[in-house]
Amino acid sequence: MLCPKCGADTEVRDSRPYKNYVRRRRHCKSCKHRHSTIELASDLSFGKIQTLLKETKAALNNQNASIDKAARRIRHVESELVKLNDKIADAENAP
Numbered sequence: 001m002l003c004p005k006c007g008a009d010t011e012v013r014d015s016r017p018y019k020n021y022v023r024r025r026r027h028c029k030s031c032k033h034r035h036s037t038i039e040l041a042s043d044l045s046f047g048k049i050q051t052l053l054k055e056t057k058a059a060l061n062n063q064n065a066s067i068d069k070a071a072r073r074i075r076h077v078e079s080e081l082v083k084l085n086d087k088i089a090d091a092e093n094a095p
């Protein structure tokens, strides 16, 4: 598999079976670009491939939503830590 960014050879870093396909995490040997590939059995019909792609897209969207939610939680905790830090600094500076 060639790198979609620079065209150099890539290597597989992780390989996970999922339903009727295998998802591989790849790493470019030249530019270090990371990307994923999905390997499907060749006897699948076009309709089945479309269904699997739709399922994959939905799974990735759910994953992105979870990442966004986690990022919002982290930002909230960081904000609370800044407020707490300010309160501590105010208390230490109080006469």
Ligand SMILES: [Zn+2]
Residues within 6 Å of the ligand: 003, 004, 005, 006, 007, 008, 028, 029, 030, 031, 032, 033
């Ligand atoms: Zn590359």
